[in-house]
Amino acid sequence: MRGQEEVAGFVVIVVIVLVISVIVLGVMVRQRPEPLTNSQDIYNFLEASLSYTTSCATSFEPAYLTLGELFEKCRSGSICISGKSACSVANETLRGIVGASWNISSGSSVRGYRFVARYKTNTSDSVIVSLSQGNCTGNFKESEYPYPYPIKSSFRLCS
Numbered sequence: 001m002r003g004q005e006e007v008a009g010f011v012v013i014v015v016i017v018l019v020i021s022v023i024v025l026g027v028m029v030r031q032r033p034e035p036l037t038n039s040q041d042i043y044n045f046l047e048a049s050l051s052y053t054t055s056c057a058t059s060f061e062p063a064y065l066t067l068g069e070l071f072e073k074c075r076s077g078s079i080c081i082s083g084k085s086a087c088s089v090a091n092e093t094l095r096g097i098v099g100a101s102w103n104i105s106s107g108s109s110v111r112g113y114r115f116v117a118r119y120k121t122n123t124s125d126s127v128i129v130s131l132s133q134g135n136c137t138g139n140f141k142e143s144e145y146p147y148p149y150p151i152k153s154s155f156r157l158c159s
Helices: 001-028 040-050 066-073 087-100
Strands: 112-120 124-132 141-143 151-158
Touching: 040 066, 040 087, 040 141, 040 151, 066 087, 066 124, 066 151, 087 112, 087 124
Parallel strands: none
Antiparallel strands: 112 124, 112 151, 141 151
16 A cells, blocks of 8 residues: 555656646747847858859859849849849849748847848949838848858847
8 A cells, every 4th residue: 555655646746847847848939039140140141142053044044143243134134034123123133032031020039121232333322222121120130141242241130
């Protein structure tokens, strides 16, 4: 009889530990993800995005341009073989990449973004592509990527 009481006590302790573990795990899972902690993440995003192959070819298919190359073509007013302008393909591609990378909404840790690609030299400074979404009035992380020279792309994530 005494052995059965010890086993029953052990089962009660195991059940209590399991219930506490489930509660702690539930609290941990419900916590919001941390926002980006440094600008290096954004720099890496820019680097990868500008190397992304787009659906635009200006000379022949399948010589598709990267997003960075497309900015150069956009600046010169080029048209893709598909008939779309290089600028419209750049905008569509960039929106798709950002949308697939971050959940941008008022209920998210990322509430907005701003992307600008500029042609910048000592004598000239002009915006090639500028996109934004959401609210960018609070805290933000930002980085700049100089590719292809003299085009500099900057990306700001707002929280």
